[in-house]
Amino acid sequence: MIRPKTPCEIARDTAMKIVMPGVYVPTCDNDGQYTHEQCSGSTGYCWCVNSSGQKIPGTDSPPGTPIINCTTQNAMIRPKTPCEDARDAALNGSIGAYVPTCDGNGQYTPEQCWGSTGYCWCVNSSGQKIPGTETPPGTDRINCTTQSK
Structure with missing residues (x-):
């Protein structure tokens, strides 16, 4: 059985379709x-x-400098945040999911x-929707940087 493509594979395949010098292709x-x-x-x-x-x-390593060993940078590779966990779960969920x-x-x-719906809204730092900020598709969006403070 063929598994669905991962976010990395999708990003890589998308980048490889761009015919432009200098496009970064994820590994x-x-x-x-x-x-x-x-x-x-x-x-x-x-x-x-x-x-x-x-x-x-x-962790940037310019050309000609020693490359940081990313597998030993465990202290720098932080655990996933609640937002990243929710995003990863949604990406592995049903098509059209938020x-x-x-x-x-x-x-x-x-x-x-x-x-998939075009609706936007503002959230607080926990990702909870701020009441009264939802905007339907085609309408002016609320400035969420002033709403979330």
């Missing part, structure tokens, strides 16, 4: 997960990523949108 392991070390073939930079493929700050948006630190972004 996935045999299970379809992001490898701990990612490199840009065009720039020579390498960096460590977490299990969601997000760059771990402070997928939370997390920032680079794994926290909920102030504005969340449900792609």
Whole structure:
């Protein structure tokens, strides 16, 4: 049985379809997960990523410098946040499900949108919807950065 593509495999396949020099193509392991070390073939930079493929700050290795051993940077590879757990569960769930948006630190972004419906709303730092902030598709969105404070 063929398993569904993982987020890494989808990102890799999408990048490989872009015919443009310098496009970063993610590296996935045999299970379809992001490898701990990612490199840009065009720039020579390498960096460590977490299990969601997000760059771990402070791990950039410019060309010609020693590459950080990402597997020994366990202290830097933090556990998944509630937002990342919810996002990963949704990505492995049914088509059209709401997928939370997390920032680079794994926290909920102030504005969340449900792609299949077009509805958007503001959330607090725990990812809970702020009442009265939901906007239907085609309407002006509320500035969530002022609502979530």
